[in-house]
Amino acid sequence: MEDGTFRSLSYCDSTVDDDYDVRQWDTREDCEVRQILDRIADKWSLLVIALLDCQSLRFSQLRREIDGVSQRMLSVTLRHLERDGLVSRTVHPVVPPRVDYALTPLGRTLHQTIKSLVTWTEEHQAEIAAARADYDARQEMMEA
Amino acid sequence: MEDGTFRSLSYCDSTVDDDYDVRQWDTREDCEVRQILDRIADKWSLLVIALLDCQSLRFSQLRREIDGVSQRMLSVTLRHLERDGLVSRTVHPVVPPRVDYALTPLGRTLHQTIKSLVTWTEEHQAEIAAARADYDARQEMMEA
DNA sequence: CAGGATCCTTTTGGATACTG
DNA sequence: CAGTATCCAAAAGGATCCTG
Numbered sequence A, B: 001m002e003d004g005t006f007r008s009l010s011y012c013d014s015t016v017d018d019d020y021d022v023r024q025w026d027t028r029e030d031c032e033v034r035q036i037l038d039r040i041a042d043k044w045s046l047l048v049i050a051l052l053d054c055q056s057l058r059f060s061q062l063r064r065e066i067d068g069v070s071q072r073m074l075s076v077t078l079r080h081l082e083r084d085g086l087v088s089r090t091v092h093p094v095v096p097p098r099v100d101y102a103l104t105p106l107g108r109t110l111h112q113t114i115k116s117l118v119t120w121t122e123e124h125q126a127e128i129a130a131a132r133a134d135y136d137a138r139q140e141m142m143e144a
Numbered sequence C: 001c002a003g004g005a006t007c008c009t010t011t012t013g014g015a016t017a018c019t020g
Numbered sequence D: 001c002a003g004t005a006t007c008c009a010a011a012a013g014g015a016t017c018c019t020g
Helices: A032-040 A043-051 A059-065 A071-083 A105-143 B032-040 B043-051 B059-065 B071-083 B105-143
Strands: A087-092 A098-103 B087-092 B098-103
Touching: A032 A043, A032 B043, A032 B105, A043 A059, A043 A071, A043 A105, A043 B032, A059 A071, A059 A098, A071 A087, A071 B105, A098 A105, A105 B032, A105 B071, A105 B105, B032 B043, B043 B059, B043 B071, B043 B105, B059 B071, B059 B098, B071 B087, B098 B105
Parallel strands: none
Antiparallel strands: A087 A098, B087 B098
C-alpha cells in the first residue's frame, strides 16, 4: 500500500549481533505511523473505541461510562477521533441538542484490534498482578 | 478466569436507548484492567514490545532504534515492563556491562496484539491522512 | 555501557465559567 | 445537552551530571 521503504514487522531473526540492523519498520519519530499510534493508543481513545462497539452513544453517555474522564478530555478525544475518520458525529437538530457518536467503517476495522488488546488485558491481569507482587517483593529484599 | 462480575466485551446490542446499560466491562478508573491498559498502551512500551519481536536487544540498541526516546524514558519504560513480567532483563557480568532485554513468554502473548495494532496503522495510514485532510479542509471552509 | 538522581521545562489535564 | 474558552495544578519528560 505504501512505498515499502521499510521492512514488514513480520521480519524475524533470532541472531543477536551488535552491529546487524535490528530495525523492523520506520521508527522515525515524525513518521505517520508513530503519530497515529500515539493517538489511537491513547488512554481515552482506546476506551471510547472499545465502548462504541456495535452501538452509538451520546456525549453524556460516554462521559458517564468512562469513569474519570473530564468533559474537556472527552471532547478533545472525540474531536481527534472524528478528525482521523474513526468516529462519526451526528447532530440531531432538536432541543435540547442531541449528538450521537459511532464508529465509522474505518473505526470498525480498528475495533477488532482494540478489542483483542482489552481482552488480552482481562485474561492476563492476574499474571501481571502476580509479576508485580513478585517484583516488588524482590525489590524490598534488595533494600533490606 | 476472573470473577466474572462484569460483562464480556463481546456483548453487543444495536438498540439505542438513553437508559439502558451501555457498560461492557468494568470501567472503573481504579480497576486493574484500566491501569494495565494505561501501561501497555503507552507510547514507548508499545514500541519496545514491538521491537523485541523474536530478538533480544541491549539498552543502547533500543535507544538507537527508538527514535526520540530519552535515556530516562527508556529506562523507566523497561523497568515498568520488567515489573509487569512482560520483559526480561539479563545482566552479563562483563566489563563494560551488557544488559539484554527480551520478551518473556507472557510478553510474547501480548506481542501478537501489539503487532496487529502496528500493522493496522501501517495499512490504514493513507486513509487516516485523507480523513484528516478532509476534516481540516472542512474546518477552514467553516471559518471562512 | 547501563543506568540512577536531580533539576527544570513542556505537556497534559482538571475545574470553572460561559454559550448556542 | 453538548460543548468551547480560560486558567491553573499536576504529571510527564528532557538535559545534565554522576556512578558501578
